[in-house]
Amino acid sequence: MCENFEELRKILEAKVKELSKEIVRLKEVDTKSPHGIYIYDKSKDEWVLVQREGDYFKPIFNGFYVIYFDNTRCPACRRYDKEWFPYIRREGCKLNNFYFVIILCEWFAGACKSEAASKSFRYYDIHASPTTLLLYYKNGKVIYHEKHEGYLTFSELREIVGGFSDRALRAERGERVEIPRRRIEEELIELLRRLLVSRE
Numbered sequence: 001m002c003e004n005f006e007e008l009r010k011i012l013e014a015k016v017k018e019l020s021k022e023i024v025r026l027k028e029v030d031t032k033s034p035h036g037i038y039i040y041d042k043s044k045d046e047w048v049l050v051q052r053e054g055d056y057f058k059p060i061f062n063g064f065y066v067i068y069f070d071n072t073r074c075p076a077c078r079r080y081d082k083e084w085f086p087y088i089r090r091e092g093c094k095l096n097n098f099y100f101v102i103i104l105c106e107w108f109a110g111a112c113k114s115e116a117a118s119k120s121f122r123y124y125d126i127h128a129s130p131t132t133l134l135l136y137y138k139n140g141k142v143i144y145h146e147k148h149e150g151y152l153t154f155s156e157l158r159e160i161v162g163g164f165s166d167r168a169l170r171a172e173r174g175e176r177v178e179i180p181r182r183r184i185e186e187e188l189i190e191l192l193r194r195l196l197v198s199r200e
Contacts, residue, residue, distance in 0.1 A: 024048070024049035025047070025048050027047075028047065028081070029070065031078075034052065034114070035105050035106065035114035035117050036049050036103075036104060036114040037101065037102075037103050037114070037116055037117055038050065038101065038102040040092075040093075040100035040101070051114075052113075052114045053116055054115065054116050055119055056120040056122070056123035057123075059135060061099065062137060062138045063098065063099055063137060064135070064137075065098075065101060065133075067102075067124075067135065068080075068084060068102045068103070068130060068131075069121060069129060069130060069133065070102055070130060071130075072107075074107075076151045077129055079151055080130040080151045080152065084152075086154060087157040087161070088100055091157075091158060091162065092157075103120045105118060108127070109121040124147075130150065131147060131148065131149050133145065133147050133148075134146045134164050134168075136165075136171075138172075143168065144172060144177075146160075146167075146179055163180065
């Protein structure tokens with residue numbers, strides 16, 4: 001009996017080693033990273049590849065999800081990386097009930113080596129990169145969401161992500177919610193105002 005137990009223990013240890021090698025943990029997700037769905041592990045400051053095959057990304061726990069849709073062939077995404085990763089490390093990691101996710105493909109749903117990531121791009125209707133999707137998920141359904149297309153600065157991330165839980169909870173109560181404007185939107189509005197004034 002002991003011999004069988006010892007043999008079983010060795011088999012299990014070998015299987016655990018094999019499985020632990022398959023877990024992909026990265027300090028940052030980049031163009032060389034495997035395509036798929038990554039979740040940020042705040043305790044280790046690492047991105048964990050949690051899904052490559054199967055269905056689109058679905059939240060599991062109640063809370064606030066910040067999802068970065070990233071394409072490896074996207075120059076704007078590389079600029080965004082320089083804002084996104086420092087923001088997550090300095091500020092995002094302090095937010096309670098927030099889950100940070102990266103969904104990585106080569107070029108949207110059409111060029112992707114991950115079935116789950118490709119399906120996520122389709123399901124969430126992502127056609128610009130980078131796109132940051134914020135979801136408030138509660139009791140099995142999305143209560144409130146915001147989609148921010150394009151590159152965000154550190155300060156824009158601070159305002160948009162930092163204030164998301166308050167906006168989501170107000171929306172849940174049926175209160176009016178104003179989504180923060182991005183710097184570029186403010187600049188375009190000001191430019192249009194100047195153009196209109198100069199025509200008068």
